[in-house]
Amino acid sequence: MTGGGPVGGPEPGPETALAVVATTPEVLAHPDLDEALLAPWERRRLAGIRLPSRRDDVLAARLLLRLCVARATGLPPDTPALAQRCPGCGEHGHGRPYLRGRPGVGVSLSHADGLVAAAVGPGAIGVDVEPATRRPGPVHVLRRLLPDADVAEAAASPDAGPALLRLWVRAEARLKAGQVGESGHTSHTSHTGHTGQTGQSAQGELRLLDWTDRPRSAVAAAASATRVTIASL
Numbered sequence: 001m002t003g004g005g006p007v008g009g010p011e012p013g014p015e016t017a018l019a020v021v022a023t024t025p026e027v028l029a030h031p032d033l034d035e036a037l038l039a040p041w042e043r044r045r046l047a048g049i050r051l052p053s054r055r056d057d058v059l060a061a062r063l064l065l066r067l068c069v070a071r072a073t074g075l076p077p078d079t080p081a082l083a084q085r086c087p088g089c090g091e092h093g094h095g096r097p098y099l100r101g102r103p104g105v106g107v108s109l110s111h112a113d114g115l116v117a118a119a120v121g122p123g124a125i126g127v128d129v130e131p132a133t134r135r136p137g138p139v140h141v142l143r144r145l146l147p148d149a150d151v152a153e154a155a156a157s158p159d160a161g162p163a164l165l166r167l168w169v170r171a172e173a174r175l176k177a178g179q180v181g182e183s184g185h186t187s188h189t190s191h192t193g194h195t196g197q198t199g200q201s202a203q204g205e206l207r208l209l210d211w212t213d214r215p216r217s218a219v220a221a222a223a224s225a226t227r228v229t230i231a232s233l
């Protein structure tokens with residue numbers, strides 16, 4: 001891997017960000033991943049989820065995140081202590097995920113209807129995944145949540161549904177990375193990667209990358225302080 005600088009602090013961390021999208025069944029079938037990797041508090045939370053498909057999604061997202069962290073740091077998947085803290089109320093057990101004792105490593109996860117995504121990187125990071133068929137909206141609601149000009153532009157494009165969805169996952173990723181508010185001007189460029197179309201732009205200090213995973217019919221976005229590499233499971 002290239003790019004990025006050395007990460008400060010006593011622990012070596014990833015130099016660039018890594019993001020993975022997978023289906024829930026793919027993750028649950030992975031030989032290195034097992035529910036036993038979860039912390040007791042995570043298993044208690046899983047036990048409280050009534051809907052089996054949603055429980056599987058939550059489990060898969062947490063396992064995928066462990067796999068990402070293991071790949072990015074070289075640590076075994078059962079090493080990192082995944083924790084969550086809510087920026088709203090300050091309580092643990094929900095809200096923004098982080099790795100206990102590794103402040104230099106940012107983590108994020110997402111799940112939606114049989115799809116999961118996870119990302120790890122140096123510093124702030126956010127990831128979001130949605131089924132490609134999902135249509136956020138209606139537009140008047142989106143206008144309250146997203147920058148007006150961006151919504152208007154996406155809604156007026158010939159492919160309004162997919163354009164609004166891309167806007168949505170980018171906003172979610174940015175929110176999870178801790179950056180809220182106006183997106184500012186976007187220098188949006190697109191290129192084709194191995195997973196399909198991607199668009200990358202820098203917004204403030206965060207780079208925003210969105211891509212379409214055609215085999216899984218997923219649209220995802222990552223917001224990161226550094227270059228993001230999209231990897232497979």
Ligand SMILES: [Zn+2]
Nearest residue numbers: 086088089090
């Ligand atoms: Zn809270």
